[in-house]
Amino acid sequence: MAPRNCVLCEKNKAMLKRPKTGQQICKDCFFYVFETEVHNTITDAKLFSPGDRVAIGASGGKDSTVLAYVMKTLNERYAYGLDLFLLSIDEGITGYRDDSLETVKRNQQQYSMPLKILSYDELYGWTMDSIVKQVGRKNNCTFCGVFRRQALDRGAAMLGVDHIVTGHNADDIAETVLMNIMRGDIARLGRCTSIVTQGEDTIKRSKPFKYTYEKEIVMYAYFKKLDYFSTECIYSPDAYRGHARTFLKNLEAARPSAIIDIIHSGEAFEIREEVKATQKVQQTCRRCGYMASNDLCKACTLLEGLERGMDTTGITERARKKMEAEGPAPSNLRTIPFYKRTAGSPAVMIESSPA
Numbered sequence: 001m002a003p004r005n006c007v008l009c010e011k012n013k014a015m016l017k018r019p020k021t022g023q024q025i026c027k028d029c030f031f032y033v034f035e036t037e038v039h040n041t042i043t044d045a046k047l048f049s050p051g052d053r054v055a056i057g058a059s060g061g062k063d064s065t066v067l068a069y070v071m072k073t074l075n076e077r078y079a080y081g082l083d084l085f086l087l088s089i090d091e092g093i094t095g096y097r098d099d100s101l102e103t104v105k106r107n108q109q110q111y112s113m114p115l116k117i118l119s120y121d122e123l124y125g126w127t128m129d130s131i132v133k134q135v136g137r138k139n140n141c142t143f144c145g146v147f148r149r150q151a152l153d154r155g156a157a158m159l160g161v162d163h164i165v166t167g168h169n170a171d172d173i174a175e176t177v178l179m180n181i182m183r184g185d186i187a188r189l190g191r192c193t194s195i196v197t198q199g200e201d202t203i204k205r206s207k208p209f210k211y212t213y214e215k216e217i218v219m220y221a222y223f224k225k226l227d228y229f230s231t232e233c234i235y236s237p238d239a240y241r242g243h244a245r246t247f248l249k250n251l252e253a254a255r256p257s258a259i260i261d262i263i264h265s266g267e268a269f270e271i272r273e274e275v276k277a278t279q280k281v282q283q284t285c286r287r288c289g290y291m292a293s294n295d296l297c298k299a300c301t302l303l304e305g306l307e308r309g310m311d312t313t314g315i316t317e318r319a320r321k322k323m324e325a326e327g328p329a330p331s332n333l334r335t336i337p338f339y340k341r342t343a344g345s346p347a348v349m350i351e352s353s354p355a
């Protein structure tokens, strides 16, 4: 069969089958539709204003590498007027993160963007390697998730940025919708499809790849020959997410629109007022000043558990009770530097805790 022409431009030979639509198109048209869809997502949600300082959460993986490249491209093409930065978190995972950070350092040169690397070690005094040594491989993702979230906010505050963009793609969001349904977590289900979430104080977080398929990100990186790191984390992956992922991949194979359809279903859920009311009021952590829904933020609770030599995750109600039963926190407890951010200027970090 003779190669067909691209169904979009009708001039060039079709080079690929677009995963999202099944259309046979050429490379140039693929780049154009891919970038334009992200641009439309950004403008429809009014994500940015001219002059915004925006940090790209960069892991060296395919999603954030493509995001950095596309953000740079769109910022120039459509004159968004953004100051772009790369922000990487070094979890301290030997043989994984150290290699992927080398990729980010090359991206810094390739895209000429300033790069800030913040490590768990400097912030918490623990690396993931040392955490896994103490808690084992079962719960380590909980630590990593909580610690990464707070580290990103702090890194962003140090850079004085207004906004963090992350490489979460449509597949990730559809998976999260499914997981929240499977767990009956209705409050999270209501929030997980939002393109923007508010982080600490005034730092916005958003997902410009909300409607972008993972397969297309891989294809884009491949055809653009982007430099990225493609190894999975060496510590145990989130097993429950793995089930949602396999299920979603099977659905996608049968019907490619399944991913977008699930996101749209998630968006269409309306959360009852009673459910919204059960969400805890935000306060600030008395030990480190970060936002918290209890007396202590999640990171401080986890850190205290680690420092006391416990091997369970301190954020469960039971583990917290057990910790409290052992008496008050020792006075020489290692704490996270106190955190205070004033809008529009880089954060002030004070070494000792006021508590």
Ligand SMILES: [Zn+2]
Pocket (backbone or CB within 6 Å): 006, 007, 008, 009, 010, 011, 012, 025, 026, 027, 028, 029, 030
């Ligand atoms: Zn074409």
Ligand SMILES: [Zn+2]
Pocket (backbone or CB within 6 Å): 285, 286, 287, 288, 289, 290, 296, 297, 298, 299, 300, 301, 336
């Ligand atoms: Zn705290």
